[in-house]
Each structure stands twice: as C-alpha cells, then as structure tokens.
Amino acid sequence: MHYSGRALKRLRLMRGIKQSHVAELLGVTQATVSRWETGVLVPAEDQRAALERLFAPPASTADAAIKRLVEASTARVHLICDRSHRLLAASPARRKEWRRDMLGTPMFRYASEGIQRAEAKLQDCGWYHDQTSSIVVETGPNGRDDVPILAGSVLWERVPLSDGAIGRLVTTLT
Numbered sequence: 001m002h003y004s005g006r007a008l009k010r011l012r013l014m015r016g017i018k019q020s021h022v023a024e025l026l027g028v029t030q031a032t033v034s035r036w037e038t039g040v041l042v043p044a045e046d047q048r049a050a051l052e053r054l055f056a057p058p059a060s061t062a063d064a065a066i067k068r069l070v071e072a073s074t075a076r077v078h079l080i081c082d083r084s085h086r087l088l089a090a091s092p093a094r095r096k097e098w099r100r101d102m103l104g105t106p107m108f109r110y111a112s113e114g115i116q117r118a119e120a121k122l123q124d125c126g127w128y129h130d131q132t133s134s135i136v137v138e139t140g141p142n143g144r145d146d147v148p149i150l151a152g153s154v155l156w157e158r159v160p161l162s163d164g165a166i167g168r169l170v171t172t173l174t
Helices: 005-014 019-026 030-038 045-055 062-071 092-098 115-118
Strands: 078-079 088-089 134-138 153-160 166-172
Touching: 005 030, 005 045, 019 045, 030 153, 045 134, 062 078, 062 088, 078 092, 115 134
Parallel strands: none
Antiparallel strands: 078 088, 078 166, 134 153, 153 166
16 A cells, blocks of 8 residues: 555544654654655655554454464465455464565565466456455466465455455465
8 A cells, every 4th residue: 555645644643643753663764754744755665564554553353363363373374455465464384484574565566477367357256246255276386585475276265354344364275
C-alpha cells in the first residue's frame, strides 16, 4: 500500500504520534517525515513497509487468534492480506524457509510465474465474489535465494478479517 503525504499525516495525527517519534522509529530525521507528508520526498520501499506496519489497524481478537494459530502451526503456512499481499503471519517452518523477517512485507514481488498466473485467474474463478473459498495452485520455482518458492502445490483459502478485508491462508501441500 502507498500512503500519500496527506494520508500519512492524517494517520499520524489520528494516532497522536509526533513526526519526531515516527522518525525515531524508522531511523530517519524529523525533516524526512515532514518531506514525506508534504509530498516533497517519497519513502523508499523498506520505509513504506515500515510505515505500513506502524499504521496498520489494530487487530481484533478474532484476527489475533488467526495469527496465533498460523504462528503456532507446524505446517508450512502463512497469511497475507488478499488485496495488498502484505504478510500478516507465518508459521515457524515458513519463516525458516525465508531466512528473514518478512512481517508486513508485500509478498507478490517474490511470486513465481505459476503463482502470478493463478493470481491473474482469480477474478474468473469467482475468488473476489465469494464464489470460491479455496483453490489449489501449482507454484513452480521462483529461482530466488532470499525468499525461495519451490515447485509444488499450495492451498489458497479465503479468510475474512475484522476490518472487512480478506486474508489468504497459504498452505504448502507438497
């Protein structure tokens, strides 16, 4: 998700956070935060991810329970926001595969060609209109070392979240 300068300022003010505190949390200067809010400067990709984590809406009890279940699972599973593909939770087995903390990171940039093709077909299969609640996807490898995806099958399941968004539970089958 990309916040405009005005949206960033509005979110910061609604949460009662000073520019200097945002700057401290993100390791930048207060002047940098001010430039983001006025649109003079655009945050870098890692800074946008950090801003998304900082200003993400608080999870409900139900969302927290889903997150706990995913994070305690012995399966290779993770939960993303279906719209932004931002990682919401991951099991220990999945985190071990990725070898780094990805929480809050938009994950689509790591998608293999097989995943990209499946994503492109979601509209046609009724995914966005509650006509399909789960599908099996053949992933194919993505050829990356940092966030590897191996050839195999995953199950995508729609999970409603408390803010009205849809989560996608991704479970490796093979």
